[in-house]
Amino acid sequence: MHRRDLLLRSASTALAALPGTHARAADQAAAFAPPAALAPIRARPDRIIDVSVCTRPFRAQGPRIEAERRFGKTIVHNYGHGGSGWSLSWGAAMFALPLLLATRERHIAIVGCGAIGLTMARVAQRAGLRVHIYCKERPPEVRSSAATGMWSPESRLCTLEHATPAFAQQWEAMARSSFKAFQRLLGLPGDPIGWHDGYTLSDIPFDQPLPGNGHSNDEPEYPDLEARIRDLRPRSVVLAPHEHPFRVPHARRYTQMTFNLAAYSRLLLDEFMRDGGEIEQRDFVHLRQFAGLKERTIVNATGYGARALLGDHSIIPVRGQTARLVPQPEVSYGLIYRGHNVVVVPRRDGLLVQAQGERDFGNHNTEPDRGLSEAAVERLGRLFAA
Numbered sequence: 031m032h033r034r035d036l037l038l039r040s041a042s043t044a045l046a047a048l049p050g051t052h053a054r055a056a057d058q059a060a061a062f063a064p065p066a067a068l069a070p071i072r073a074r075p076d077r078i079i080d081v082s083v084c085t086r087p088f089r090a091q092g093p094r095i096e097a098e099r100r101f102g103k104t105i106v107h108n109y110g111h112g113g114s115g116w117s118l119s120w121g122a123a124m125f126a127l128p129l130l131l132a133t134r135e136r137h138i139a140i141v142g143c144g145a146i147g148l149t150m151a152r153v154a155q156r157a158g159l160r161v162h163i164y165c166k167e168r169p170p171e172v173r174s175s176a177a178t179g180m181w182s183p184e185s186r187l188c189t190l191e192h193a194t195p196a197f198a199q200q201w202e203a204m205a206r207s208s209f210k211a212f213q214r215l216l217g218l219p220g221d222p223i224g225w226h227d228g229y230t231l232s233d234i235p236f237d238q239p240l241p242g243n244g245h246s247n248d249e250p251e252y253p254d255l256e257a258r259i260r261d262l263r264p265r266s267v268v269l270a271p272h273e274h275p276f277r278v279p280h281a282r283r284y285t286q287m288t289f290n291l292a293a294y295s296r297l298l299l300d301e302f303m304r305d306g307g308e309i310e311q312r313d314f315v316h317l318r319q320f321a322g323l324k325e326r327t328i329v330n331a332t333g334y335g336a337r338a339l340l341g342d343h344s345i346i347p348v349r350g351q352t353a354r355l356v357p358q359p360e361v362s363y364g365l366i367y368r369g370h371n372v373v374v375v376p377r378r379d380g381l382l383v384q385a386q387g388e389r390d391f392g393n394h395n396t397e398p399d400r401g402l403s404e405a406a407v408e409r410l411g412r413l414f415a416a
């Protein structure tokens with residue numbers, strides 16, 4: 031699967047239902063649902079309140095979750111989750127936990143306080159372990175805090191050739207246990223986890239590929255893992271023109287799980303501290319500095335940082351940039367404007383607008399390119415122009 035496909039897919043893989051299913055669902059929608067009355071998005075560049083960039087820690091072979099003995103200690107690696115780190119965080123931690131428990135140590139260290147380190151810490155605490163986190167940054171400074179915040183467990187996770195049946199099976203188990211964990215976090219104050227509806231809009235029929243569809247860039251082929259967990263996603267619905275307010279010829283409605291990352295990170299941190307966790311600021315320049323830690327079992331959850339720390343060049347940065355517009359609580363729907371490189375996620379800390387750059391794969395530049403986000407907001411604004 032290529033890059034532009036991926037943008038559409040990762041934002042709404044709920045779109046994957048069969049055409050016949052769409053038609054049936056559309057009949058139901060026509061029978062029972064009135065046309066949606068949607069608050070317009072006030073999409074103007076002067077309403078951008080933040081532009082952030084982070085790099086996805088992509089590995090062709092997928093995340094590294096394994097233990098090794100070094101410096102007389104056990105190091106459990108849990109890094110390299112590409113564009114799926116938040117989505118797979120609980121499942122990845124469930125896979126790493128037996129490696130921790132096998133050491134029989136009751137006090138462990140976790141290096142890293144992003145999506146993976148924090149969730150690993152919570153899973154370890156729930157298993158009765160005492161956890162000390164060491165990290166250079168904590169939320170909201172970590173790269174994880176600059177993510178989009180969507181359930182996208184197959185996004186830039188591995189290359190097609192590495193998606194063996196065994197890998198796919200492990201991925202499915204991780205995705206399913208993560209999904210279950212997130213459903214238990216619904217309905218909490220601040221909506222750390224939520225669901226919303228969204229609309230995929232298109233100038234051409236959905237079964238027609240976009241011109242130059244994704245073949246003009248250097249991203250690898252990604253596997254189509256999504257089919258294995260289709261039952262976890264509400265099906266998307268094709269809408270007739272009178273069933274939506276947008277002036278585009280083709281529209282679908284999807285339903286998407288979202289992470290409100292500010293509230294969710296705060297929740298994880300608060301619960302970690304409440305259960306006796308400790309966090310210490312520390313920047314490790316060499317892996318051998320792990321030898322100086324008092325804990326004998328250490329989780330390495332340094333994400334993209336593992337590339338420098340371990341000299342692990344299997345980690346490839348995939349740059350991603352998002353902008354936030356002034357929050358509009360009345361806008362509770364997402365948008366994907368197919369072929370126009372715009373995705374909107376209705377987060378509580380602002381309407382998140384994502385657009386891809388021309389050369390994101392292998393790009394470690396974390397300097398914001400405001401022009402890219404302004405152009406995306408302009409394109410979005412045209413949908414709501416009088």
Ligand SMILES: Cc1cc2nc3c(=O)[nH]c(=O)nc-3n(C[C@H](O)[C@H](O)[C@H](O)COP(=O)(O)OP(=O)(O)OC[C@H]3O[C@@H](n4cnc5c(N)ncnc54)[C@H](O)[C@@H]3O)c2cc1C
Nearest residue numbers: 115117142143144146166167174178179180314333335350
């Ligand atoms: C634009 C964009 C959008 C994304 N959207 C989504 C999404 O919608 N859904 C999804 O599931 N995923 C998404 N992702 C992917 C997700 O953000 C990553 O997979 C995830 O953040 C990786 O988390 P991590 O904890 O491994 O890394 P990080 O967040 O980078 O955390 C690493 C931690 O290790 C620490 N560290 C690193 N090196 C050192 C060192 N040498 N010494 C001490 N501490 C160190 C850091 O300070 C930090 O605390 C997105 C990524 C991008 C770029």
